[in-house]
Amino acid sequence: MTNQNNEVTYSIGELAKEFDITPRSIRFYEEQDLLSPERTGQTRIYCNKDRVRLKLIQRGKRLGFSLAEIKNLFELYDSNANSMLQLEAMLQMTEQKRAILRQQLDDIQMLMNELDEVEKRCRDELADLQKRGS
Amino acid sequence: MTNQNNEVTYSIGELAKEFDITPRSIRFYEEQDLLSPERTGQTRIYCNKDRVRLKLIQRGKRLGFSLAEIKNLFELYDSNANSMLQLEAMLQMTEQKRAILRQQLDDIQMLMNELDEVEKRCRDELADLQKRGS
DNA sequence: CCTAACCCTAACGTTAACGTAAATCAATTT
DNA sequence: AAATTGATTTACGTTAACGTTAGGGTTAGG
Numbered sequence: 567m568t569n570q571n572n573e574v575t576y577s578i579g580e581l582a583k584e585f586d587i588t589p590r591s592i593r594f595y596e597e598q599d600l601l602s603p604e605r606t607g608q609t610r611i612y613c614n615k616d617r618v619r620l621k622l623i624q625r626g627k628r629l630g631f632s633l634a635e636i637k638n639l640f641e642l643y644d645s646n647a648n649s650m651l652q653l654e655a656m657l658q659m660t661e662q663k664r665a666i667l668r669q670q671l672d673d674i675q676m677l678m679n680e681l682d683e684v685e686k687r688c689r690d691e692l693a694d695l696q697k698r699g700s
Numbered sequence: 701m702t703n704q705n706n707e708v709t710y711s712i713g714e715l716a717k718e719f720d721i722t723p724r725s726i727r728f729y730e731e732q733d734l735l736s737p738e739r740t741g742q743t744r745i746y747c748n749k750d751r752v753r754l755k756l757i758q759r760g761k762r763l764g765f766s767l768a769e770i771k772n773l774f775e776l777y778d779s780n781a782n783s784m785l786q787l788e789a790m791l792q793m794t795e796q797k798r799a800i801l802r803q804q805l806d807d808i809q810m811l812m813n814e815l816d817e818v819e820k821r822c823r824d825e826l827a828d829l830q831k832r833g834s
Numbered sequence: 835c836c837t838a839a840c841c842c843t844a845a846c847g848t849t850a851a852c853g854t855a856a857a858t859c860a861a862t863t864t
Numbered sequence: 865a866a867a868t869t870g871a872t873t874t875a876c877g878t879t880a881a882c883g884t885t886a887g888g889g890t891t892a893g894g
Contacts (some may be wrong), residue, residue, distance in 0.1 A: 579870065594852060608872055625807045630764020632850075639811075643818055653826050660815045660822070667808050667815075673759045674801050674808075677773075681794045681801075684777055688794070692787050713840070728882060742889080743841050766880070
């Protein structure tokens with residue numbers, strides 16, 4: 567659907583289906599101030615910004631971030647800091663998040679290497695079995 | 701300390717301090733079958749393998765894995781599969797985990813890009829303020 | 835002998851992120 | 865008109881990963 571400004575809108579059910587989550591979750595995110603959809607009477611109307619946010623929420627969760635941290639990132643992104651102090655605080659925040667991401671990159675790299683080993687051992691065993699078997 | 705085989709051992713307190721967690725957590729991991737330390741009477745004695753596992757647990761948690769998934773990875777690694785079926789199941793598992801890690805890599809890349817943007821906007825603002833201020 | 839610093843078990847409490855159930859309302863469909 | 869479909873609020877239930885408290889044992893030092 568579209569609203570009065572000809573923007574695309576979504577119902578809670580549509581978004582739930584698209585992102586494979588329940589309406590309950592979407593309402594919960596709103597309760598936690600991660601979303602703030604319009605209303606038509608009682609029913610919620612989601613715009614494209616809300617949809618993008620849902621995507622970001624999923625991404626954050628895949629990285630093991632809590633909803634509070636994700637909200638924090640939203641505020642970082644939306645923030646219109648105007649004082650030097652605020653701006654410097656923001657730079658600190660971005661650097662902090664960056665550190666976490668770097669750590670995760672390291673972690674992933676190491677885990678991948680281990681998976682390589684497991685897989686190699688596994689393939690060796692398989693080859694061995696086939697040799698014996700034939 | 702060292703045990704009868706001249707291997708290095710640790711008390712629960714030492715490991716707790718080293719990894720900056722509580723003894724409670726370490727005992728909980730044992731309850732969940734992620735650790736299985738020796739005992740001397742009632743008190744737990746941890747060897748180097750246990751220490752390594754704790755490191756892996758931390759890493760898994762940083763990536764947002766549940767303790768059950770981490771245990772799963774341990775089993776993957778320790779497993780001495782011998783049948784073709786088991787081996788193929790293991791290869792499936794490693795590929796599955798790999799897919800998750802690839803997804804996380806993508807997620808991290810995108811988040812990093814966004815942080816870049818936030819930071820850039822921030823620096824521009826700061827430069828602007830300083831120009832005005834001087 | 836007493837205290838401090840460790841260790842232990844047992845068991846209830848807590849927080850995050852929803853799940854689930856009940857009761858209601860509005861718009862279609864049959 | 866009755867029933868289905870999809871929305872709403874309210875509120876209690878659930879799971880994971882510990883935190884916390886209570887009660888008790890043992891070894892080193894003063």
